[in-house]
Amino acid sequence: MAYEFYYWPTIQGRGEFVRLALEEAGADYIDAARESEGVAVMMRMMEHAAHPPFAPPFLKDGETIIAQTAAILLYLGARHDLAPKDPVAGLWTHQVQLTIADFVAEAHDTHHPIAVSLYYEDQKAEALRRSAEFRQNRIPKFLDWFETILARNPSGGAHLVGNGLTYADLSLFQVVEGLSYAFPKATKRALADAPHVAALREAVARRPRIKAYLASPRRIPFSEDGIFRHYPELDG
Amino acid sequence: MAYEFYYWPTIQGRGEFVRLALEEAGADYIDAARESEGVAVMMRMMEHAAHPPFAPPFLKDGETIIAQTAAILLYLGARHDLAPKDPVAGLWTHQVQLTIADFVAEAHDTHHPIAVSLYYEDQKAEALRRSAEFRQNRIPKFLDWFETILARNPSGGAHLVGNGLTYADLSLFQVVEGLSYAFPKATKRALADAPHVAALREAVARRPRIKAYLASPRRIPFSEDGIFRHYPELDG
Known part of the structure; x- marks a missing residue:
């Protein structure tokens, strides 16, 4: 039976991390x-x-409904060989994903530092301040x-965990794509100091199903x- | 062998969610x-x-190091009977915990809406705006x-999941304690519309090991x- 995947239909958003995993797995799913x-x-x-x-986003698998992006990926990773079978390595993969989730939340708050219920234009002054911090301190800290x-992975620097693709690799690809769209100047600078991250992004983009x-x-x-979101005034 | 638990030694912070689980479990641990x-x-x-x-925070169990609060609780929950054994119920417990983590991150950002690298006093104007949103919209939305x-739990409204205590119950207790400290007026109002949450908080506080x-x-x-943090100007 096909998975039913639920997310806002007109944006990538947090749903995209799940879509990438479903696509790489070749899973049968409906973007409901x-x-x-x-x-x-x-x-x-x-x-x-x-x-x-x-x-x-949330995923419906038969009678089971799972929300929270990282929990959905934990579930899918075990079923579609997108995470190590070893429990310690599996938990490490999940821990990396939770850190990606923290990074994504901070990226969101660059344009909505005050309230999700307000428009960007109504919190632009605060967004300018928060984005400067994000560009100068947070992007470099997370990418580092x-x-x-990657550099410390004993199986080589091609993957975040072990010697095979995991959902965390797919999610890091998506974060770098998103940052490159939103903050092209700042992200280009930061990637110059993160060659393994830049190479992982390229490698994921070349995978046949992802391509x-x-x-x-x-x-x-x-x-x-x-x-x-690409607001040129927030990049620099 | 005792767990080694690592967190900033002078604050509750995110570490407190782990401390509460270790204490309720009666686990042998060092607050390293x-x-x-x-x-x-x-x-x-x-x-x-x-x-x-x-x-x-992170936890060291022999040679294994686990960070990310929700991942630590996932690990401890399975070992100390603080989560259901059934995988679907276990994943639901984790999903609740991840939503608590989102709530905690928003609570933090009420006093640091711009940058963790700046003092509260340097982002107080923004904190006033963000806290108003948090009090008026976010606290009620999460508590609801x-x-x-709790009200929909088929095993009765005493626990978030099933008919026994989980780490999610302990964490919700801690969130309500924290909100009541930081935003006493707003939290009292919100709890009046969340009687099951208020009762859970009291029940956890009465558990012998927690007490x-x-x-x-x-x-x-x-x-x-x-x-x-209790800054009276952010409550109301």
């Missing part, structure tokens, strides 16, 4: 909120499910951590409605 | 950074570990979600150095 009536169905499930998601993990996905209409373009 | 030289050891481990933590989960812990010197007081 992109079907007609899909958003209404999604909203009803959030309201009425026995285990209600706090927010999209990923670079260290086909990125070229397909299933890949929604980046935009100023998503998590990674 | 509170020993002499402990912080220096913690910093060296973050620098040199094969799997370096991005930030404290926890209230719904003994809270009365001990091991429980660090709340303060304006932690995640939950």
Whole structure:
């Protein structure tokens, strides 16, 4: 039975981390909120499910509903060989993913530092301040951590964990793509000091299923409605 | 062999969610950074570990180091009967914990909406705006979600998951304690609409091991150095 995947139908957002895993796995899935009536169905499930998601994305596998991006990837990773079978290595993969989630939340807050209920324009002064901090301190700090993990991987620097692709590699690819869209100048500078991260991004983009996905209409373009938004005044 | 737990020695912070689980489990642990030289050891481990933590807290169990609060609790929950054995219920518990983590991050950002590298006083104007949003929209939204989960639990509304205590219950207790310290007026109002959450908080506080812990010197007081800070101007 196909997975039903639920997320806002017009943005990559947090859902994209799950879409990339489903695509790389070659999993049978429906991007359910992109079907007609899909958003209404999604909203009803959030309201009425026995285990209600706090927010999209969420995945329905038979009767099981799983929300929280990192938890969905934990679930999919074990089923589709996108995480090590060894429990310690599996938990390490998950820990890397949770750090990616923290990074993504900070990237979001660069344009919404005050309130998700307000427009960017209503918090632009604060966004300018927060973005400067993000560019100068946070992007380098996070990328340095990923670079260290890659460089320190005893199986070689091609993957974050072990010697095979994991969902964490896919997610790091997506973060670097998003940062490069939102903060092209700052990200280019930071990547110059993170060659393993830059190489991982390129390697993921070349994987046949990912390459086909990125070229397909299933890949929604980046935009100023998503998590990674390009406001030139926030880059520098 | 005792667990070695590492976190900043003078604040509750994110480490407190782990301390509460260790205490309720009656686990043998050392709060390692509170020993002499402990912080220096913690910093060296973050620098040199094969799997370096991005930030404290982290737990050392023999040769395994686990960071990220929710990942540590996932690990401890399975070993100390603080989570259901059933995989679907275990993943649901983790999902609740990840939503608590999101809530905690938002609580932190009320006093640091711009940069962790700046003092509160240097971002107070932004903190006033962000806290108003947090009080008016976010505290009610999160507490309503926890209230719904408790009310909808088929095993009764005493626990978030199933009919026994989980680490998620301990963490929700800590969040409500923290919010009540930081935003006493706003939290009192919100709890009036979340009777199951209020009852869970009281029930956790009465558990013998938690009660003994809270009365001990091991429980660090709340303060304006932690995640939950009481700045009266941010409450209302």
